Amino acid sequence: MELTRLTARELGGQLIRGEVSAQEAVQAYLDRIAVVEARVQAFLQRDPEGASSQAVAVDERRAAGEDMGPLAGVPMALKDNLCTRHLPTTCASRILEGFRPPYDATVTARLRAAGTVLLGKTNLDEFAMGSSSENSGFFPTRNPWDLERVPGGSSAGSAAAVAAREVAFALGSDTGGSVRQPAAFCGVVGMKPTYGRVSRYGLVAFASSLDQVGTLTRDVADCALVLAAICGVDPLDATSAREAVPDFPALLEGGVRGLTLGVPREYLGQGVEPGVRENVRRAIAALEDLGARAEECSLPHTEYALSTYYLIAPAEASSNLARYDGIRYGRPAAHDDLLSLYGNTRREGFGPEVRRRIMLGTYALSAGYYDAYYLKALRVRTLIRQDFLRAFERYDLLVTPTSPTVAFPLGERTRDPLQMYLADVCTVPVSLAGLPAVSLPAGLSGGLPVGLQIIGRPFDEATVLRAAYALEQGAFWTRTPPPEEVGA
């Protein structure tokens, strides 16, 4: 069997048993990339030499008898807003062109320690702001299911690379849906853990109170495996949680019998495509068949989530992105004085969506507007979180579509930011509440993947994964194996 068809867990098993070497695995993926990457354009940078030498090192350590763990030698990719020592980290922004961080993000370091092999850095909407990759400062990534459609975003390259079998798994980041929504569009599994579960150190900040590193994998078992490798408290991130990290892979089995699922009606109303709604209802029915009890419920403040998010996230972004001034790193623009250095560098370096959000956020934090916008948004955020926590008094999990539509055509929404923002309407409230959620495939609609979002209690990724696993294993129609041929 072709190595790139294996899941990370399967490949890891073969590597452990010595049935295949890390070098062979890496070569198989490099070959695959050579075939499809020109069409998918998932990567901003590839590092075949670095990958090969990492693979050699893994093989040597294994040969020396070292116990390397289940992911050693497995090829993967990182979203290009995760810092990699000495490798470019651009956030798909011209302003960071050529920037090579002198340090690894904590997740990068953890995956290195696990022996995974980094094949490259994946494309994204500039600074993770967008839902289609069309805001990348370099080029858009294509959806492997249909090259004329967007892969979702902002973790576009990571989702597309996993779907196109260019890597065994990838990491992304999720601020308002940036892992889950592209996972849904590309038919892969995308997990955003609880805020604080994974260290943000080395994740280039977009909106600090919302950002969370997440996983993009072929299936739920891979998700558990990768999650186990990256979760846990980090002394370099003061917001990382001290919660114990359960052994996720060991907790997948057990099924959904006895679990109560809430189905918030606000997520299946207006704006949801019939095809998406049908598939989500079918998936819920399948979970019921597997022994769960499902019940309609309400999260009354849902309608305010998007506006709340588009005050808080840009406000934080306006501050987080202020450091890009061309003085210490990145490319300074031509200038006459300090003010024009700032102005020109930032005008030339940032794309229109980033500039729009910086302006929105600056406005929301300005004297005289702070109370009406930012402070009020914080209050609504609390209400939204309370909605969820109240629901979790009754329900073990909440189930919704991941996005109201399947992948839309490239260019369809670029002129209307509000239409673009709606792609995240189902994921944003979960981010505001800081909860863990997974998007997993729930069949196809019109030949394109539909995503089901399963939301859990704070730090209860294990139950989310258990339900996702039960559905994946128990309702085969939901699974969307990667498209056979990309754009052929």
Added chain:
Amino acid sequence: MNYEVVIGLEVHAELATRSKMFCGCPAVFGGQPNTQVCPVCLGLPGVLPVPNRRAVEFAIRAALALNCAVASVTRFDRKNYFYPDLPKAYQISQYQHPLAKGGYVGIATPAGPKRVTIQRLHLEEDTGKLLHLPGGDSLVDLNRAGVPLMEIVSEPELSSPQEARDYLMQLKAVLEYTGVSDVRMEEGSLRCDVNVSLRPAGSAELGNLVEVKNLNSFRAVQRALEHEVERQRALLEANRRVVRETRHWDEASGTTFATRSKEEAHDYRYFPEPDLLPLEISPEWVEQIRSQLPELPGKRRRRLVDEDGLPEHDAAVLTASKRMADLYDACRAGYPDPKTVSNWLMGELARLLNATGRDLSQVPLTAEHLIGMWRLMDQGVLSGKLAKAVFEEMFRTGKDAATVVREQGASQISDEAQLAAVVERVVAANPKVVADFRGGKEQALGFLVGQVMRETRGRANPELANRLLRDQLRPG
């Protein structure tokens, strides 16, 4: 018209922690530019701050020593503005929920003791430094970026430049006593901005407030305030308006001038720092820190007055610096006379420190040295004059008094036979002066004593020389 002066002080003190506020880089002064930096204090993409527990502890200690109420929950905020010495383009500071509020510092005024209210005390990170080159370029040194900084804001309750200076001295003493800061104005570890306004005496409304910056010494604070008060008074008396602005003190010309302040143009867009959780300060922690507070300057001053009988002024001077006060206490532990101790510390020691521009910490002199010297004086081995020479040597080399005396042969000649021989020689060599003295010219004796001192290179016991000369010259 009579005007009332209203002054408030905003003091920044760098905390004397080993590492910076939000990363592990060393926080020490000096060092080649940009050598004490890491991704965090350089503000590289993706980095996160982790608060320095020791810095929080120091701030709590200072807050308690300044009689402040420490918050049970405090929070950091971001202060956003662009400047090349600020790598993240925001400073992590505290705005809405400062670490402490509502303390006071006691000062003495001609009208009696006065309590100056401290409005707030909060923690923040320092910025880097810019070096402006002649050609118009500027260089950035980020060694200082991220050094823990404590901001202490007084209420505008000071009513003269002298009061402002006294308040600052007291504040500095408290920070030094508690060991939280090096409080060196010349190195920038203590910085002071003042705001000053005038209003008609008795008026409740504040006049237009002027902020003065670039004050690098206590003297500068006082001089700048004196200048600014006079400038504003002249404006008001000429029926002109005082402009609300920030002015820069120019030490050389002794004047202030208006600057286009970055403050005025800016809306800092403060908002809660999302990278840090609110900081909870437990009452147990506060009490533990309180229980470890040292004796503070005010209390120490009282002790020197009440127990040692020193004048208020002397006690204030001696306790203004902890090192000086500690030296005083150590001397007193081994020497019974407070007046001798205070005279030497405030006299010779202060003079030499001043003359050499050194700080007590940079001088090898110890209490044991001083006590040894005073004992030698009491035993008549050293005269007051010789002692000063010995003291200088101890101050310079760190040798004890006995060693200096031995090495320099500096002990006093109190041996009558030895000195008598010298006296005879002097008398024989100066027949004219001897005749003058015998003729009733009393001053002539002084000259002869001087000659004896010269012959013995200052070692003669002056009283003995005096007596021996009189004996020798007594008629018949």
